[in-house]
Amino acid sequence: MKHTLGLVCAAVLIEVSCQNTPEPFAPPVQRPPLEDFRPYRISTIVDMSNEEAQTHFVQDFTSIAAPNWRWTGLRPTVRVRVSSAENLRYTIDFAIAEATFQVTGPVTVSFLVNDQMLDRALYNHPGNQHFEKAVPAGWVTAGQDATVAAEVDKAGATAADGTKLGMILVRIGLAQ
């Protein structure tokens, strides 16, 4: 009887302890290959929500701003510096305001890096816009300042200080 009790106790102990094995797992979500990774490098993307954003402003930024965006003039320009010039992508998130669009109608926005025209796009409706395009090699030098700009061809309104309002900018810069 004692032996039986001992065996039962031992079996229970083994059951509750050593055999704590989960069911087999399926393969998890596969990570993309390294070469496809495209993280934004934050110091080369000037985000209007960032307290330090103003230190990157070169021209055409107004004081009309919310925590996440800022009204700009016709050619908002920022200065950034990249530690590597490889695989850079021009990146911008902005909005065309309903109110200005009613005045201007479709607008053309030019995208510039170091004053060189990267591309131009026509926007036929107001709202949030995103533009992204690879920067040709040689346009930017690692370790040196580069200017990144967007130019709107028409102004729809004028700020109190007389600045012509171009777009509502969320972020602009070079991604890698």
Added chain:
Amino acid sequence: MRQAAAALFGAGFTVAACYASGALVIDQLRATLRRDERIPLAFVLGAACLHLAIFAILALRIAYWPVLVALLAGTILAALGTGAWRGVRTTSGKPVAPLGKKLRAVFGTISGIFAIVYLVNAWAPEVSPDGAAYHLAGVARELRFHGFEPNPTLYAMLSQGVEMLFVPAFAIGRHSAAALVHFAFTVALALAILAYGRRIGKPWAGAAGALLTFASPIVGASGSSAYVDLATAAIVFAVFYWTEVWDEDRNEHKDDQRGLRLLIPVGLLAGYAYAAKYTAFPIAIYALGFVAWRSRRLRPVSESLRPVLVVAGCALIMAGPWIARNWIWYQNPLAPFANWVFRNPYQHIIFEQDYSEWLRSYGMPSLRPLALEATVRGGYVGGIIGPVFLLTPLALAALRFRSGRRLLLAGALMFPTYFANIGARFLIPCLPFFSLALGLAFGEAAPLLAAIMIFHAVASWPPILNHYVNQGCWRLVRFPYKAALRITPPEEFLRENSYGYGMTRLIENKVPAGEPVLTMTGIPDSYTTHEILVGFQSARSQALAETVNMGWSEFLQPTAGRVFQFPERIARRMRVVQTAQAPYPEQWNVHELRFYYRGKELARRLEWRLRAWPNPWEVQLAFDNSLATRWRSGEVARPGMYLDVDFGREESVDEVRLVTSSDFEHIRLQLEAMNPSNPAGEWEKIADNPRQVSLAVPPGIRRLATYEIHARGVHYLMIRDTDYGAGDFRGDPEAWGLKLIGRDQEAALYQTIW
């Protein structure tokens, strides 16, 4: 000043409720105690009962301020209303001679001065390393959630018997209130030791025992912080005390039923000792052994077993909830220990080994000077008990007394667990026994005992300590009365005196609510509302920290490949088996395990089933296509470990590759397949001795690492300037995919930018 008053009120309210609770129990038991022993014993016994009530409140997740206040107030009112507070229904114990004038002068003066120093330190904002960190971080967390919430980290898995009392105190008076509750235990312990000396007719021995314990430098440091060591010691000594009360009462009254009642506190406190600190469990052995021995002549035999069963049953009432909590939540009733028996996904076995190894040595090259280290130097073991305890061998002279034999037996039972953690704090539960025995050893030689007490007090006085202890010895170094009264703003005091407090402010100011923060070393996280994932405190944190460290540590990086090539095989299951016994602390690690056929990798289909032994819970890390994560065996590599893939159908395979690292060298691998035509399902060896190849470090390994922690919901990383790899982060945060969002004097706070 309001904060100071709140702290005092929170502590006083909790302590009063403890006493009230104990008084109610003693009232029911009709225990015969003198007033001087009733106060400390009722307080400690009540603490045990109250802890259980607070445990229930937290388990029910109703830990709201009014509920806690109602519990405390209700207990006090019940004690006052029934007269239990004053013990009107219990008879007083045998009167003893009043303390002599000289004894009162020596003991009263010295203990009074030390008590004031301790009180002021306890009252000041909490700056102790563990108090401001895990002891109170858990309490603060429970109050935020209004109850228990699983938290599978090293310290949260420990039983929190004393911290339960910190819950209401903290809710009212924050950190200092908790420290003051612990201070109350320190005083209660001294009073109990003194009372015991009087009980056995040796007041000088009792006074010496009380003072040697009370004035011990490590007792001062721990007893005035939100720690649990003095509470544990008080509980342990209370177990001993109640066994003496039971034994004496039993001899006097020859009434077994009455005797059985007095065993209830013995059992409750023995269980509470375990709930307070695992290492205090030997006192339960003492209690059970003592009761069994003293009951051995009862007949029939079942009668002799009853007292033992009463003690064991009552102990289970107190310890059981903690054991059950750990078993239910963490799959390990003894968590965070015994992980090799109760395997679970929350702690790696190798970590337990590493940590235990460290606790057994604290980095001391040899344990030979341990006696000097624990009594005089204190640099390695974080404090000293005082040079007077070098006289402890003389305590053997107390064997000539019956009480001396019992004290030494209890002390000897408590002592061995010290070697599992040689920190000076871990000697505290033994101190009452050895202090009293030392007092007894000298009989009632008052001048000699007075001289010893004065010597000990002088040697333990903080300014004197500075002359002989090691710089790193933990001790009281301030008399912060301005901070205690909040004349000095707490913020200013904490920034000056709490290592890591600035980091908690940085986190509070910069990290959005609800976001966890990964750190490599602990911080005083009771001062932040964020979950702090300390890199070594859980299996999850270890995996995260290792992933981050993979960015800069070449030993962890995926630079070694093992390739099995063999004639085409059709298999449904294949596994790689490790066949060698590696030396400690070498583990088997695999970043990726891939299968190929004619040079093309088999796509990992959802139908695949992955198994690993040991550490089956992390097997997916070897199959996630990320070179910044890896599966680890979680224990020293030994034959029979495997990674096993069931393809879900028959697959043709002619090559298997493992991507691994260079931080192990004794691993031997063998590839096995399960032949689909083999009905017995036996494994067949396919190949061994895989070809070893060197692999280049992936150029974006740093960004891969932060991508992984980001993907696991951790977006903030706090790196101390003294952490390994800190310079790498600081040098080029961009390369890490990190943005520096804040700095204080000793650490940087980064945000992932994925």
